[in-house]
Amino acid sequence: MNIIHQIRYCSRFTLTEHQLAEYVLHHRETVAHMSMKALMDATFVSKSMIHRFCKKLGLNGFNELRIQLMECKETTDSIGIDINYPFSGEDSQRVIAEKLMLLYEKTIRDTHNFLNLDSLLDIVMVLEKALCIDIYTHAHNFNAAENFQDKMLSIGRQVTCQDDDYK
Template sequence: MTFENMMELAERITPVEAEIGAFILKNKEHIPEMSILELAQRTNVSKSAVHRFCKRIGFHGFNELKVAISTDLAESRFNIALIDVNYPFEAQDGPQLIAKKLSKLYETAIEDTYNYLDFVQVQQVARLLNDAKAIDIYTHAHNMNVAENFQDKMLTIGKIVNCPKGFYNQRATVLASTPDQAAIILSYSGRATFIEPIVQVLFRKKIPIILIGKAGSNRYPQYITHALSISSKENLRDRISQFSSHIAMQYMLDVIFGCIYNMGREKNIAYLNASIDFMDDRKVDE
């Protein structure tokens, strides 16, 4: 995970710690050569404040932070040709260049999402969903395509996933849900108006809730059981389309599906083999 990602995910960060982080981000090129005393002097804080900052965002100490910064710098130099995630291609670009730029965009979105992954939490989410009697996914607009893709994959191993659409169906599904189920909220920004009333009822009904969105999108931590972060570089409005967030959301759900599949791999393979003739009646051997 990059230093910038760790800053975004840090909880209960103080104003002083936020200033230290902002200074580091602005002066990343010089941080690997600095001592902890020099950084403390440049930011007008104590050495212990710098050390607490390092601990807060997930490092054991300042030296470990410097190693992470050096790694970030090396990777950014290697990836000089960065793609604008909001406007990845220009008016004069032809098919070949558009294809190349979108390929780079998808690669970057997936790599950035990978850097956010907390693998212990991903496994916990997969286990929770695997054990659930049924899974309800609450989302809207373009994210519904991602939800239905996950639904299709889960059906191939006999897992029931519901994707209620619209105000009425979503709220009726919430009211009909039971504690042996699980819920997934897909929202890049976390600001969609459908979220708050739904998570409140789910929480009262003791139904575990998984939120998937960009870093910092968990606006309801009192209700959310697990929050998973995806690439957060896309602008909420100033963009051609949701190229980056769509592929990042798809990637996250595919990772979760892969973990669920492997939890009962032999059983799932047997289920697929037993159902293939019924599900696909084409005469493929003729």
């Protein structure tokens, strides 16, 4: 997960840390080249607040935050398509197909950016040790659960999907 996603989705921030996070998200290129003093002046927070903010993100300090911001190449909002209304009545079939391609690419990129490989490995280890895996779902998620069940059965793992009355 890149630093932008870590900042955006960290649920452990205090109100002041959340305000600092908003500033960093909206000014990330500037913050990447700021001194700590400049950030303190711009956000009206203390040096210790910035250090706590960085620690909650799993960073060693402000310099590591700056490095991560410089390295971050977030492309999630750069496709120029409103995901709520991606097509218009005037769009040709070719334009619709291209917009769909861009939306799928964005989805894959976002999913990749959210992956935490350590957590994924932990999940694999738990599933590997399980004798049987039960999935409880409802409505539109049932098809995804059945798809997972089929894939797991193909590698010899026992998975059961509990049927739901709301299909």
